[in-house]
Amino acid sequence: MFKKVTIQADQRGLLFHKGNYVKKLIPGTYNYLIWSQATVVLLNIAKPFVVEGKDLQLFLHDEELVRELEIVRVQDHEYVLHYEDGQFVQLLKPGVYAYWNMLKKHTFLHMDIRQPEVPAEVDRSILPKLSVYMQSYEIASYESGFLFYDHVMQRELSPGKYYFWKGPVSVMIKSMDLRQQQMDLIGQEIMTEDKVTLRLNFVCQYKIVKPLRALEMKSFDEQIHIQLQLMLREYVGTLKLDDLLKRKEDAASFILSRLREKSEEFGVQFLSAGVKDVILPGEMKEILNTVLLAEKKAQANLITRREETASTRSLLNTAKLMDENQTLFRLKELEFLEKICEKIGSISLTGGGDLLERLNSLIGDRKAAGK
The missing domain is CATH 1.20.890 (cAMP-dependent Protein Kinase, Chain A)
Incomplete structure (x- = not known):
């Protein structure tokens, strides 16, 4: 006629009558008439407080029960890190959670994801377990980084690894390479003052010294490239071909001095520059080769005549001495x-x-x- 319910030491019972919660039951043995419509739900106190099919709010009016529970409320803008006896267990998303506080000590660390950066008090060893909820960025030792929240810059970042919560705030990091860099202008077609079209290969080395200034410029590399093009045209356009070939080394000094005038504007230190190659059209090559060959032949004839004259003069001097x-x-x-x-x-x-x-x-x- 009776039904017996036994509650173990590591359990608690929840008594229901006609489906309505009545009270908490401590360990022991309980007898109920079969027709009493009383039911008991047994819960393991080593596990979270969860009653299938029932909302947690139905039990929170029981003060005696609540004294044995740790209740944690996670707001919409939060993540909560749950620890049991100092060991990380899980991340809690928005909602209400309850845990028995008898066998284990529960602690909770609230994270406001409106401030996306993961604070220093979070042990970095647990972060791989949270990869679904966060994103990471690395700044190399030769880089400088800039942190943006919702496209608004927050601060400059030194080299290292940074972690951010995925949430309502978009996070972006832009980095700038601070190492010495090289820009090559290949096959730049330029016309000299005497209307000869030639191609130049030019090289420039530079180093970013004000990364924020460089970052503020749209298409930073392209703008430096255009400046180099304009300066080369300015220099070559004022010289005839012969003068350009004679003063090729002067182009580097001219361009470098003009670039350094732009250093503050670009946030860059220009280190060196130089002309690698001057490529002439095919017909112009043939003409120059012909001129060069004629010059060399004339030089050879001049040397030959000079040697013949010297030899004849030597013979004449010898003849005079022997005669005397x-x-x-x-x-x-x-x-x-x-x-x-x-x-x-x-x-x-x-x-x-x-x-x-x-x-x-x-x-x-x-x-x-x-x-």
Whole structure:
């Protein structure tokens, strides 16, 4: 005739009569008449307070029950981090939650997601478990970052990793590279003063020193690119082709000085610049090659004539000295005889006298014949 209900030490009972909550039951044994329409719902106090099919608000008028519960209300603009005995358990979204406070100590950390940045008191080791509810950004060691909420800049960020709640406020981070950078202008077609169209390859190195100023400019790289183009046209357009080829190195100094006038405007330190290549049209190349070849031939002819003149002058000077000095003339004869002897394998002479006397007589006979 009775139905028995036993409540264990780690349980609590909730008594209902005709579906309406009556009171909380502590551990023990309870007997109820079968027809009494009394029902008991058993709850494990190690688990959250949840009664299937019943709203939590139905039980909160029971002061005795509420004393054994931790009630946490999560607002629409909040996330709440739930800890049991100091260990992170879960993230609570907007709503009302209840937990038994007998076996475990429950603590709750409220996060206002209208302020998206995750505060420092949140242990970074639990953040991977919350990846669904947050977003992260990294600023490299060579970068400077800028934080925007709803497209309004908040502050500059130093290198590091930052975490933000996903919520009603949109978060965006823009970063600027502070390393030395290079910009190349490839194949820029420019006309010289004498109407020769050529192509230039130009290079410029720079470094961003005021990242916020650079960030405020739309299409920052493109604007520097355009400035380089205009300055090159300004420089090349005032020179004839021959002058440009002679003063190619001066272009770097001119462009660099003009760029440095724009440093404050761009928030950039311009470090160096230079012309890599000057590319001429095909016909102009042929003309210049012809001119260069003619110049080199003229230089070669001039050198040849200079050497011939010097050789002739040397012979003339030698002839004058020998004419004035018979001993020198005789020495020159002996030198000539020595060279002849080096090239002759054997000499046959008839008659008396030694070799030297006979050679001398030959030379003397030739000299007399010449007179």
